[in-house]
Amino acid sequence: KPLAYGYVDDRDVLWSKIVWEHIDLNERINMPLYYPVDSTFVSSNRKSLFFSLLRGITSGKIKEVYDDSFFKSKLSMKDINQKLIRIDTSDFGFERLNEGDTNISDFIDKVSIKSMDIDGYSIKGIWYFDKKHGELKYRLLAIAPMAPDVQTIGREGMGEDESIPLFWVFYPSAREVLHNAHAFNENNSKAPISFDDILNARRFNSIISREENLYGNRAVSDYIQGNALFQIMESQRIRESIRNKELDMWNY
Numbered sequence: 001k002p003l004a005y006g007y008v009d010d011r012d013v014l015w016s017k018i019v020w021e022h023i024d025l026n027e028r029i030n031m032p033l034y035y036p037v038d039s040t041f042v043s044s045n046r047k048s049l050f051f052s053l054l055r056g057i058t059s060g061k062i063k064e065v066y067d068d069s070f071f072k073s074k075l076s077m078k079d080i081n082q083k084l085i086r087i088d089t090s091d092f093g094f095e096r097l098n099e100g101d102t103n104i105s106d107f108i109d110k111v112s113i114k115s116m117d118i119d120g121y122s123i124k125g126i127w128y129f130d131k132k133h134g135e136l137k138y139r140l141l142a143i144a145p146m147a148p149d150v151q152t153i154g155r156e157g158m159g160e161d162e163s164i165p166l167f168w169v170f171y172p173s174a175r176e177v178l179h180n181a182h183a184f185n186e187n188n189s190k191a192p193i194s195f196d197d198i199l200n201a202r203r204f205n206s207i208i209s210r211e212e213n214l215y216g217n218r219a220v221s222d223y224i225q226g227n228a229l230f231q232i233m234e235s236q237r238i239r240e241s242i243r244n245k246e247l248d249m250w251n252y
Helices: 028-033 049-058 077-084 091-098 171-179 195-200 228-249
Strands: 013-024 085-089 108-112 120-130 135-148 163-165 168-170 207-211
Touching (some): 135 171, 135 195, 135 228
Antiparallel strands (some): 013 120, 135 168
């Protein structure tokens, strides 16, 4: 089983901040979370992070799946399938149905979200200063795969390039599944790395997209619009302000 988190008392937390980050799978350092998208040419124990999450959800090992990052609305398997699968019936199939023919499987097109459609992950976590150990620590709270809306895939002019979170997984409930799912290690193929180790050790590159703030936790893109460079600079400013908290704690 995965290594359990150490106990943290509320009185030991001097300062904390919740942040939302985006992991872009087009970056080379994040590719272990993306590949393999096709498991035909690799061993059966090599699966992508999305496949591992989805397999854990369908098998019932991951039960804490929600519609948003605040864990307000829990999703059933039926709700998840509606976000992942689209069934289109051709016009000729509808004509056959109107004629009373129920065998129209040849006229039904089934579109589903696959591992290759995932272009990123949104994560939610909390940075906090532990007084007992005297250091800044991070705890991952939730993760969500990002992909185009299944209703727009293959349809022109419907915003296919816009990615949305498919579902939010409460991360502590998925640790056991991700601990037994491994990513490829380029330096040593004999020693693969579990997805749980990669995420908890923050062996990825990300951009802060939102922070817990006074203005209803608004995103960076809400108050810096139309300028991607300034949005990245604001993300770096938030990151540096968090890192500086640890240094500020040691100033007398």
